[in-house]
Amino acid sequence: MSCETNRELLELYALGVLEPEERGEVEEHLGRNCPACTAALRSARELNIALLSSAPLEEPSPLLRSRVVNSIRPPELATSVTRKAPLAWIAIAAGLAAATVWLGLENRTRTADLIAARKQLQTTEARSQELGRALDFLRHPETRPASVKPGANQPRGTYFVNPQSGVMLIASNLPIPAPGRAYELWVIPKGQAPRPAGVFRPDATGSAVHLQAGAIDLASTAAFAITEEPEAGSAAPTTTPFLVTPAEGL
Amino acid sequence: MKWPVHSLLLLPLLAATMLRYPDDGNLARRLKDRDPSVVADLYDRYGRIAYTLILRIVRDRAVAEDLVQESFLRIWTRSQAFDAERGALGPWILTVARNQALDYIRSVQGRVWNSMASADSEHPNVFRDWEGDMLDGVRLKQVRSALERLNEKQRAVIELAYFEGLSHSEMAERMKEPLGSIKTWVRTALKALRDELTVAAPV
Numbered sequence: 053m054s055c056e057t058n059r060e061l062l063e064l065y066a067l068g069v070l071e072p073e074e075r076g077e078v079e080e081h082l083g084r085n086c087p088a089c090t091a092a093l094r095s096a097r098e099l100n101i102a103l104l105s106s107a108p109l110e111e112p113s114p115l116l117r118s119r120v121v122n123s124i125r126p127p128e129l130a131t132s133v134t135r136k137a138p139l140a141w142i143a144i145a146a147g148l149a150a151a152t153v154w155l156g157l158e159n160r161t162r163t164a165d166l167i168a169a170r171k172q173l174q175t176t177e178a179r180s181q182e183l184g185r186a187l188d189f190l191r192h193p194e195t196r197p198a199s200v201k202p203g204a205n206q207p208r209g210t211y212f213v214n215p216q217s218g219v220m221l222i223a224s225n226l227p228i229p230a231p232g233r234a235y236e237l238w239v240i241p242k243g244q245a246p247r248p249a250g251v252f253r254p255d256a257t258g259s260a261v262h263l264q265a266g267a268i269d270l271a272s273t274a275a276f277a278i279t280e281e282p283e284a285g286s287a288a289p290t291t292t293p294f295l296v297t298p299a300e301g302l
Numbered sequence: 303m304k305w306p307v308h309s310l311l312l313l314p315l316l317a318a319t320m321l322r323y324p325d326d327g328n329l330a331r332r333l334k335d336r337d338p339s340v341v342a343d344l345y346d347r348y349g350r351i352a353y354t355l356i357l358r359i360v361r362d363r364a365v366a367e368d369l370v371q372e373s374f375l376r377i378w379t380r381s382q383a384f385d386a387e388r389g390a391l392g393p394w395i396l397t398v399a400r401n402q403a404l405d406y407i408r409s410v411q412g413r414v415w416n417s418m419a420s421a422d423s424e425h426p427n428v429f430r431d432w433e434g435d436m437l438d439g440v441r442l443k444q445v446r447s448a449l450e451r452l453n454e455k456q457r458a459v460i461e462l463a464y465f466e467g468l469s470h471s472e473m474a475e476r477m478k479e480p481l482g483s484i485k486t487w488v489r490t491a492l493k494a495l496r497d498e499l500t501v502a503a504p505v
Contacts (some may be wrong), residue, residue: 064463069467110350116370124374125370
């Protein structure tokens with residue numbers, strides 16, 4: 053690719069919208085460190101930022117500021133959770149997060165699930181009574197997930213990790229394991245064999261909330277995954293892992 | 303280092319007219335030092351502009367507010383990689399915000415979204431050594447009028463690339479136009495914008 057052709061693509065490259073083939077060619081070209089193209093990439097990024105920031109400013113709700121500020125304080129949240137009855141709080145949070153997943157499942161994204169779950173977690177303490185009622189509702193035998201369509205049966209799940217408290221998986225659309233079989237959660241350290249992190253069975257709808265308590269060192273963790281195993285659990289995975297999620301970025 | 307003359311035409315001059323807030327260095331240092339109080343100040347400076355961009359992409363105020371919260375959380379969790387001495391905060395925050403919003407609309411539309419390229423582009427190192435930060439008012443007007451001078455098709459493809467994250471072939475599908483025409487509109491639109499907004503550096 054010539055410098056000329058390369059430069060025509062730099063804005064799109066910086067925006068992340070090039071097709072893989074073109075992206076590869078641009079990266080290959082930029083790898084040659086030609087000073088003019090390096091300068092042009094900078095120029096392209098500046099043009100991008102200028103265009104992205106050119107709209108007349110909109111005004112968010114005045115409450116957004118405190119939401120943003122409060123979301124940056126996980127250590128305080130973790131402390132208060134530990135000080136009080138940790139399992140009860142985690143169970144309430146899990147119940148509510150599960151409700152979020154169950155009731156809003158269709159086409160929700162992992163990002164959107166996380167946003168919803170995090171909002172729920174933030175308000176947990178203040179709304180404990182309400183949450184208790186929500187849990188009663190969820191536990192009631194006649195409560196059913198409304199949004200799971202038959203046929204839309206790909207397993208899906210979201211991991212929530214707290215370095216001090218453990219890892220929680222909220223999953224849905226899991227195939228029901230045969231009698232005597234269950235799912236096992238694995239914490240996979242970088243460059244080492246997966247470590248077992250508890251066995252669980254989904255409910256009759258294929259939904260599961262599994263919490264494995266205990267500190268987790270995120271820096272040395274590569275990924276989380278589950279496998280189908282005997283009910284008593286295995287020391288190492290014996291079936292193909294799925295719901296594999298990298299720990300990076302958590 | 304001596305550069306070929308033709309390359310001078312592409313030197314970034316936008317930067318020279320971009321506005322750098324005098325105390326951004328202070329904000330960047332507090333971010334790097336993990337001082338939680340910096341988040342309120344960052345939000346006061348960049349919250350509206352991030353919200354405006356996200357809202358333009360997702361077109362839903364409640365979702366946009368959730369995504370602003372996500373974006374600032376992401377900025378906070380990645381701040382240790384930020385070079386406080388040399389990085390530009392505004393462009394970094396905007397890039398993270400755009401990725402959050404595109405991630406959201408892509409998955410709501412049930413489409414596969416390979417965020418590898420854009421995830422890389424939001425790494426703080428990308429924003430090292432920026433001369434300026436966000437546009438000042440005068441420059442903003444120039445950008446808006448340059449956009450207005452594009453023809454309808456050119457504006458449409460720019461909109462799709464910047465605010466919907468579509469590739470050439472995705473644009474062709476969306477606009478029901480031949481791929482060749484799409485590529486021409488994108489190329490000529492970007493050239494016009496570059497020509498108007500980027501001027502030759504003095505030799």
